[in-house]
Amino acid sequence: MEEEAGHERQARAYEAVHEASDFTELKRRYKNFVVPWTIAFMAWYLAYVACNNWARGFMSHRVVGHINVALIFGLLQFVSTFVIAAVYGRFANRKLDPLAAGLNAKYKRERRR
Template sequence: MSEDAEFHSLRRAQRRFGVRATILSVGGFLLYVLLSHAAPGLMNQRLTGHLTLGLALGLGQFVVMGVTAWCYVRHMRTRVDPLARGLASRLRQQELGSPRAAAPHGEAGGHRTW
């Protein structure tokens, strides 16, 4: 299964999104921390009432995490899950079509374990 082109497509879709989401989330947080350290005057500017730019950007981190989680769920449902279902059905068809060989030592159910 790990040699299948569709399996590689599935892994690539997961990996590409994971890298982008990590860069967005960690990059946004690091930018916030660096601005807090390098430009405290900018971060202490009042926007309205007691709300400062630093506080607004800090609260924005929750928004970034929420949007990242939402995009992850949407990406998995639209791109990864259909590929995974297709691979699972092909694997089931292959297993039903051929007699099950005894699992080699250390492998559960004929599948490699971690």
């Protein structure tokens, strides 16, 4: 019986958080960050793959010694991944975490009711 009451409180708390305007704002901010960056990264990645398949002359062009354009593009894939992760971390710390902390506090308050 006590376990059932706990589940009911948890469900009510989740519903209260889900209906909060801060939750909607959190989802909106997250989506507005993730969607454009995902599209940009996928376009960059697909350009790399397309160039490796259909622009072999360009990709095999030597820049310095045995380092060619393909190697530089490949390394830039890793660099861009880390840059996006760092930008997201900074964005989340400034724009998402304060809202999430408030929602978490609301959830804990609602569970105690």
